[in-house]
Amino acid sequence: MLDVQGLHKVYEGSGRRTEAVRDLTFSVAAGELVCLVGPSGCGKTTLLKCVGGLLAPTAGEVRLAGRPVDGPPPGMAFVFQEYGRSLFPWMRVGQNVELPLKQKRLSRQRRRALVADALESVGLADAAGAYPWQLSGGMQQRVAIARALAYEPEVLLMDEPFAAVDAQTRAELEDLVRRLWRERGITILFVTHDIDEAVYLGERVLVLSASPTVVREQLKVDLPDQRDQLHTRVNPRFAELRTRVYEQVQAAKRGR
Amino acid sequence: MGVPPARRTSGMWGKALLRLVFALALPAVLVALWWAASAGSTNVYWPPLRTVFGVFPDVWTGERLRGDVLPSVLRLAAGYTAAAVAGVALGTVIGSWRRVRALCEPVLEFLRAVPPPVLVPVIMLFAGIGDTMKIAVIASGCVWPVLLNTVEGVRAVDPVLAETARSYGITGVARLRDVVLRSASPQIFAGLRQALSIGIILMVISEMFAAGNGLGFTIVQFQRGFAIPDMWTGILLLGLLGFLLSVLFGLAERRVLGWYHGLRASGRRSP
Structure with missing residues (x-):
């Protein structure tokens, strides 16, 4: 579904040349949930923006369903970390979810159905008339997820979406993502710096090196499909995988 | 759900009444002071307020409202609208x-620093002394605050919002209408408010230079004819007009920027 080949990104500005991403190659199969984890400041956001067509890579290529990505493709939806700044404060929740659909030239009836369905599945069916800033942080991020769902993307890109919410809300949102992924069979690329989150959510975890970024290791998460906060996190296999990823991230931080 | 319930209606009327009392208290005191201080005045230029109030209905008859106030307001509206459209578009x-x-x-x-009344004689050279001149004067003064505030507002669009819009393919007209202008609207309104007071000043000044009707023209006529109480009524009427326009502006702003005030209030509650 998503192929990243030899992705390389260098920022050039005022005589300084910063190599953010050195050489990344990986792919995400249709319907897969892949987590990217790496030390802080390892170019995760740069990478995701390149994948999403928001940044042009210096070299290499990103392909979505075989087509090269050279701008934000209609088959991708983004969920940003800063939910407070990624929802339009002058629009009500329903309008926020609907706006991208208008660009897709869907009929009003179809748009309404998609909006209602998306809000329903994130548990905000009765918040359509509220403004985003009237909602809690966790609910705002649910709105952002609903907006992405309604867009019916082939691939959903999530950039540390739960980094700014409290631990309990985060656990709820993680379960929400798992449930939506299972129910809808969407392909998700999930970037995080939280090792537990990566293992808990992913079918596969890619550990990234420190910047300039390469893929250090790929790990298949062979936990049962049905996961929950209570049992999965005390599963011995979860602990093993977590330890493995933790070691890798620590090693990445030390630059080895 | 965390959606706050609609404000309770009980006590709302009481609050509104209290606000009204607060709003009217100081004007009432000032008028009373003026009334008392000028009551025994024999100074020709400073007539008792009672006299001013007395001649008010005689001066501002329906005919005069139609013949002088209406043209002024129409010129203001035309100049202000032109400035708003040009200012927002260029900005x-x-x-x-x-x-x-x-x-x-x-x-x-540089252009903003030039005091707009200075332009009246210049614009008269190009546009004559008709309505076009007055509208041009009003527009040329009003456009700057709108323009400069729009520039600031458009520049300040949150990069995350801009990126969100881009990632969802919101480009072109939709981006302008639903993202850029909405995001800049608080600044645009700040500019429009400044422009409104500038517009009223320029409306009067342009009519004082050269005109056959209008509020500014009438006030100068009264002054030249030593109809001093009449002149004072004109000044009062101008004040009332300015006040009325400001109230109307406030209503429009509340409607368009409701989201902004709510957002700011929510930010203060939980920073």
């Missing part, structure tokens, strides 16, 4: 492109 263009901004900014700062 959006200048604010959107860094290069254009670098090119235009020094000139804009």
Whole structure:
């Protein structure tokens, strides 16, 4: 579904040349949930923006369903970390979810159905008339997820979406993502710096090196499909995988 | 759900009444002071307020409202609207492109620094002394605050919002209408408010220079004819007009910027 080949990104500005991403190659199969984890400041956001067509890579290529990505493709939806700044404060929740659909030239009836369905599945069916800033942080991020769902993307890109919410809300949102992924069979690329989150959510975890970024290791998460906060996190296999990823991230931080 | 319930209606009327009392208290005191201080005045230029109030209905008859107030208001409306449209349009263009901004900014700062009344004689040379001149004067003074505030507002669009819009393919007209202008609207309204007071001043001044009707013209006529109480009624009427326009503006702003005030209030509750 998503192929990243030899992705390389260098920022050039005022005589300084910063190599953010050195050489990344990986792919995400249709319907897969892949987590990217790496030390802080390892170019995760740069990478995701390149994948999403928001940044042009210096070299290499990103392909979505075989087509090269050279701008934000209609088959991708983004969920940003800063939910407070990624929802339009002058629009009500329903309008926020609907706006991208208008660009897709869907009929009003179809748009309404998609909006209602998306809000329903994130548990905000009765918040359509509220403004985003009237909602809690966790609910705002649910709105952002609903907006992405309604867009019916082939691939959903999530950039540390739960980094700014409290631990309990985060656990709820993680379960929400798992449930939506299972129910809808969407392909998700999930970037995080939280090792537990990566293992808990992913079918596969890619550990990234420190910047300039390469893929250090790929790990298949062979936990049962049905996961929950209570049992999965005390599963011995979860602990093993977590330890493995933790070691890798620590090693990445030390630059080895 | 965390959606706050609608404000309770009980006590709302009480609050509204209290607000009204607060709003009217100081004007009432000032009028009373003026009334008392001028009551025994024999100074021709400073007539008792009672006299001013007395002649008010005689001066501002329906005919005069139609013949002098209406043309003034129409000129103001035309000039102000032209300035608002031009200011927002140019401001959006200048604010959107860094290069254009670098090119235009020094000139804009210079033009803004020129006091608009100075332009009246100049514009008279080009536009004559008719309505066109007055509208041009009003527009040329009002355009700057709108333009400069729009530039600032358009520049300040949150990068995360801009990126969100881009990732969802919101481009072109939709981006302008639903993202850029909405995001800049608080600043645009700040500019429009400044422009409104400038517009009223220029409306009067342009009519004082050369006109056959209008509020400014009438006030000068009264003054030249030593109809001093009549002149004072004109000044009062101008004040009332300005007040009324400001109230109307406030209502429009509340409607368009409701989201902004709510957002700011929610930010204060939980920073």
